[in-house]
Amino acid sequence: xxxxxxxxxxxxxxxxxxxxxxxxxxxxxxxxxxxxxxxxxxxxxxxxxxxxxxxxxxxxxxxxxxxxxxxxxxxxxxxxxxxxxxxxxxxxxxxxxxxxxxxxxxxxxxxxxxxxxxxxxxxxxxxxxxxxxxxxxxxxxxxxxxxxxxxxxxxxxxxxxxxxxxxxxxxxxxxxxxxxxxxxxxxxxxxxxxxxxxxxxxxxxxxxxxxxxxxxxxxxxxxxxxxxxxxxxxxxxxxxxxxxxxxx
Amino acid sequence: xxxxxxxxxxxxxxxxxxxxxxxxxxxxxxxxxxxxxxxxxxxxxxxxxxxxxxxxxxxxxxxxxxxxxxxxxxxxxxxxxxxxxxxxxxxxxxxxxxxxxxxxxxxxxxxxxxxxxxxxxxxxxxxxxxxxxxxxxxxxxxxxxxxxxxxxxxxxxxxxxxxxxxxxxxxxxxxxxxxxxxxxxxxxxxxxxxxxxxxxxxxxxxxxxxxxxxxxxxxxxxxxxxxxxxxxxxxxxxxxxxxxxxxx
Numbered sequence: 001x002x003x004x005x006x007x008x009x010x011x012x013x014x015x016x017x018x019x020x021x022x023x024x025x026x027x028x029x030x031x032x033x034x035x036x037x038x039x040x041x042x043x044x045x046x047x048x049x050x051x052x053x054x055x056x057x058x059x060x061x062x063x064x065x066x067x068x069x070x071x072x073x074x075x076x077x078x079x080x081x082x083x084x085x086x087x088x089x090x091x092x093x094x095x096x097x098x099x100x101x102x103x104x105x106x107x108x109x110x111x112x113x114x115x116x117x118x119x120x121x122x123x124x125x126x127x128x129x130x131x132x133x134x135x136x137x138x139x140x141x142x143x144x145x146x147x148x149x150x151x152x153x154x155x156x157x158x159x160x161x162x163x164x165x166x167x168x169x170x171x172x173x174x175x176x177x178x179x180x181x182x183x184x185x186x187x188x189x190x191x192x193x194x195x196x197x198x199x200x201x202x203x204x205x206x207x208x209x210x211x212x213x214x215x216x217x218x219x220x221x222x223x224x225x226x227x228x229x230x231x232x233x234x235x236x237x238x239x240x241x242x243x244x245x246x247x248x
Numbered sequence: 249x250x251x252x253x254x255x256x257x258x259x260x261x262x263x264x265x266x267x268x269x270x271x272x273x274x275x276x277x278x279x280x281x282x283x284x285x286x287x288x289x290x291x292x293x294x295x296x297x298x299x300x301x302x303x304x305x306x307x308x309x310x311x312x313x314x315x316x317x318x319x320x321x322x323x324x325x326x327x328x329x330x331x332x333x334x335x336x337x338x339x340x341x342x343x344x345x346x347x348x349x350x351x352x353x354x355x356x357x358x359x360x361x362x363x364x365x366x367x368x369x370x371x372x373x374x375x376x377x378x379x380x381x382x383x384x385x386x387x388x389x390x391x392x393x394x395x396x397x398x399x400x401x402x403x404x405x406x407x408x409x410x411x412x413x414x415x416x417x418x419x420x421x422x423x424x425x426x427x428x429x430x431x432x433x434x435x436x437x438x439x440x441x442x443x444x445x446x447x448x449x450x451x452x453x454x455x456x457x458x459x460x461x462x463x464x465x466x467x468x469x470x471x472x473x474x475x476x477x478x479x480x481x482x483x484x485x486x487x488x489x490x491x492x493x494x495x496x
Binding site: 070071072073095098099100138139140141178179181182221222223224225226227228231234235238239241242243245246247 | 475
């Protein structure tokens, strides 16, 4: 059954109003009609709905039943990801969404080669939101990950809200550190939250790492090989899924 | 220290002869000179070497010492990967190499949209070899993964050579199967080998899956979400690394 993500404001009582893009998709791509059923996700839940109205401008869908959500990771993982070169951020947003990321915080690190012009940030975020929405629908996510452009200070300020905070640090790998990530996951329980900071191509600076460790972030190795900046988030989320969803 | 992968035939006694491309890289990119040291990997080991000769055509490097290899996964993982659309195979080759893949077998599945023209196979493989070599050097791999274009029958014939064989199967995820992958890893030991089959965009056909399970492949879920074909191999390798390298 086709899935559609909507804003929470789209719901009024037992009905959702879906906007132009989705109505167009139903009518012209999926060839749906009144009475057909769709799945609607509004960030709070997953609902089987029947179409009551469908025209070019909008669709109205009545809730038939609320379904259990079973495609979300048991812990909420936020990636704080240093702006990488080129369009790698788009690959990361898409893949991390497929792999269960809860939230994406993009920040400019001292060694980030790319910079986002302040004026262009809204457009950049809008594009990432579109990629994330498509990936969430395709991978049957129930939660639509949020994406924000933040400062490094804001990443540090976020820390106290999380059950655990890690920083992927390749020097840890070189030094043979191999327990921080797994021992952190071992002490997390369903409903807990994890914030993981990942640096840009040249890595985080020592100053940046020190500020993180001072704020309680644990430096963690992600295996014995040196991963590219866009590969590290995929490793983190795959390992979280393996740990919580397949080992259980 | 700069790393160079060479063929095993490049070694003669205690010396390696490196060819034009590498010699050019040392001389013109790295600005090296006779006496400078490099790391040479020949698929059997990792060697610290000193340059004895360096010109436009070749470089001769004398082994100073043999170094321990510590960047390889404890088990050898072969991916049998169905040809995906477009150039996704290049992303998979690069990322899977970073994540420790031992070997890549590319095959045409019934639902593979792309086909490789027989005449073009050598060129396609050559391009993948180049991508893999660069990724292996960048991620400090000691082993250079091999890539081959094989038939589905050849994938099946490979099975008996492996300690364990899995097939990533999204129907397993839908049915709530969540133990095959982890329980397989739990019974593997250092030195063992694992063959993992991953289907194309539309998934493997039922016939293809049946042939695999008849041959002893275990269907395995990769978490609760539906992953794109190019994401599944990265999940597999990340989980193998997490299981063997970080859980201790």
